[in-house]
Structures are given as C-alpha cells and as structure tokens.
Amino acid sequence: MSQFAINLLFVGGSFLLYIGIAIWAKAGSTSDFYVAGGGVHPVTNGMAIGADWMSAASFISMAGLIAAGGYANSTFLMGWTGGYVLLAMLLAPYLRKFGKFTVPEFIGDRYYSPNARLVAVICLIVASVTYVIGQMAGAGVAFSRFLEVEATNGLIIAAVVVFIYAVLGGMKGITYTQVAQYCVLIVAYTIPAVFISLQLTGNPIPGLGMFSTHTESGMPLLAKLNQVVTDLGFREYTADVDNKLNMVLFTLSLMIGTAGLPHVIIRFFTVPKVADARWSGGWALVFIALLYLTAPAVASMARLNLMTTIYPEGTAAQPIEYDQRPGWIAHLGRDRSDHLRGQEQRRPYPAV
Amino acid sequence: MSGHSYDAENYWKANLRLIFGSLIIWGLCSYGFAILLRPMLAGIEVGGTDLGFWFAQQGSILTFIVLIFFYAWRMNKIDEQFGVHEE
Secondary structure, X not given: OOHHHHHHHHHHHHHHHHHHHHHHOOOOOHHHHHHHHHOOOHHHHHHHHHHHXXXXXXXXXXXXHHHHHHHHHHHHHHHHHHHHHHHHHHHHHHHHHHOOOOHHHHHHHHOOOXXXXXXXXXXXXXXXXXXXHHHHHHHHHHHHHHHOOOHHHHHHHHHHHHHHHHHHHHHHHHXXXXXXXXXHHHHHHHHHHHHHHHHHHOOOOHHXXXXXXXXXXXXXXXXXXXXXXXXXXXXXXXXXXXXXXXXXXXXXXXXXHHHOOHHXXXXXXXXXXXXXXXXXXXXXXXXXXXXXXXXXXXXXXXXXXXXXXXXXXXXXXXXXXXXXXXXXXXXXXXXXXXXXXXXXXXXXXXXX | OOXXXXXXXXXXXXXXXXXXXXXXXXXXXXXXXXXXXXXXXXXXXXXXXXXXXXXXXXXXHHHHHHHHHHHHHHHHXXXXXXXXXXX
C-alpha cells in the first residue's frame, strides 16, 4: 500500500469516527447544543479541554520552539499550563455558579447592561477569530501533507468536516468527538517520544529521560547537549536569560491569555455542578501535562539528534557531506524550494 | 429561606485565603524558582543542569496539577462546611 493510501485510510477513518460520534451524540435541545445538557463528567470534560487546548501551537510547533530556544522558551511550557491555575481558581467555578450558557450573558447580567454584553460579544468574536485563523492555518498545513493537496484546499476540507460534526452534535457531539481526538493526539505524540527516550537514555518516560544519562556518551543528556551546541558556537541549551523581567512578563501574558480563551471557558459550563467545574480544571491539566511534560524532552532529544546526525564523528571532525544528508533533511530542502517556486510542482492530481 | 442563611462573610474570607495561599505557591514555582530565583538554585544539580531549569520545564507543571486538585478538594470542603454545596 502506498503512503498516500495509508494516509487516506487513517485520516478518512478518523473523520468517519468523529462524524459517527457526532451522529450518536446528536444534540436534542438548546442546552444540549450549547453546554452538552450540562451533564458531562469532569474527567470527560478534562479530556475535551485537553483536545481543545492541544491545537496547532502545542501539537505542531511547541517542541520545535523549545529545541531552538532552549531554556528561554520554557515560557511556553509554564505559560500555557499555569493559566489553568488562574482559570480553575478565579474564573471557572464562578461562571459555572452563575448558570448561564455564555460569558457575555454573565457580563450583561452582572453589570445590568446590554451594552456591556455587546462589548463582551465583540471581544469574544475578536479573540475567537484571531485564534481560529491560526488554528485553521495549522489544519491547512497538516491536511495538505496528509492528503497531498494545496494548503488552501486542506483548510477547506478541515473546515467542512468540523462544520458537519459541530452542527450535527453541538457541544454534546463536540465533547465526545474531542475525547476521541484527545486519545488519537496523545498516542501519536507520546509513542515516538517514548522510543526516542529509550534509544538515547534507556528511560521509557521522556520527562525523566531528558534528565538521565545519555547512554552513548555516559554524560547527562543535557550536559552532552550543552557541550555539542557550545562546540558549534551556539549558546548553551540550558543557559539563563539576560532579561529576567522580559521572561516574567512574557510568561504572565501567556498565562492570562490561556485563562481567557472562550472555547476553554465554555467547557466549564458543561459539567453538572460547581464542584465538578473545579475538578475538571485539574483533570484538564493532567491530560494537557501528558503532552507538556513530554514536549521539552522531545525538544532536547531532537536537538541533540540533529547535531549528532550532522556531526557523526563529533564536533571537532568534519560534518556530513551535503549529498549524504539523511532523507528527511533532503525532504525539508525540497519542500522549501517547491514553496519558493510557488507550489506548481506539488499537484499530484491531473487537472480536471 | 433568605439568600444569606449561611455566614457569607466568613465563607468569602475562607475562599480568598485559599486562593491567595495557592497563588503564592503558583508564583513561587513558576516566576520564582524557574525564572527569578534560578541563579540562587544554580548550586543544586539535577540531571546535568540545575534545579531552576527542571522547574521551568517539568516542576512548575507538576506543581500546577497538585495545586488545582488541592484547591478543588479544599474549596468543595469549604462549600460543605458553609452549607452552600449542591446535592
């Protein structure tokens, strides 16, 4: 079976699963449509929040950011998880207690003002649209790879699929679809990480592996990584930042942003009780942390792997010849030049 | 039954005390140990680097999880104590 056929089978299979779940959990009332009938179990809700949160930025790009920036980019790890502490203590239980469907309704009633409600709606739309633009661009890129179509068409296919199951199932359908999505995402992310960690350190848990001994050199993995990157003239991977205030403020803004995301907040309306809203914040962070504790390990191990692939004889010796570069580096180069040429080359289907 | 049959003032005080306590730990583990106090923890070695780095990439996240569960458990207890929990 060709790679394309395998892609179609798996991508198509997961679409069918998601749409099937949406039909099974079809919304039957207004309450079903907006807040899944308010009957979602906290653990299920936590998983759905996890899938909501593990989007383009966390799933596709975060490990790469950390690999490139080292310690300085820990801001993303702390920011995108620390926001849940604020959300769980300062926002979610009170909004749930209020018992309405949306945040603008809360603002409008709290300040006795339809205008305040209107302002909240506008803020909500601005925040959501900004967020969705990034997410859809990510979906377009991912789908263009799987289905070997252009990014724009990939984006349209993703939008149509999401539209079908969102309209059919409402919040109820989406909740159960996202539980399935969470399982798919986390398995896809952690399996390679476990095997990379086993190979480099012999420890099957990536988060522990990155602080263990690098089997090949006998040094701690991070010390080995620091040595390799400084030999090549880069800053130490674990080097401290010069501007602490900058890092503090950056982390703080990421945390506040996390606590304010509309699609995460609304999830706290879907549980039966205020007590459940509190628990689901904790469960959400557990499921998110499975990815966020693995990502920094993937980052440091990938950086080490990249360096040792290019300098197989050590940093003092010559790097590999350009023609000898492994397939995936060659592939990156080809994709990039295709992109520069304007994508005419990447059309696998004959024009109809 | 009036809306204030329970001791609203003390309930709110207990609520705030719990939140402030939790947020102090939250800030200490992220902004403190992982960023501002990292140079002071540089002597404590963890797997080829220092404790501050561990807090930045693992420890802070683990602390956040414990914090939210502790808060949920404690706050639900306070709700029961003041009789404002839902059946």
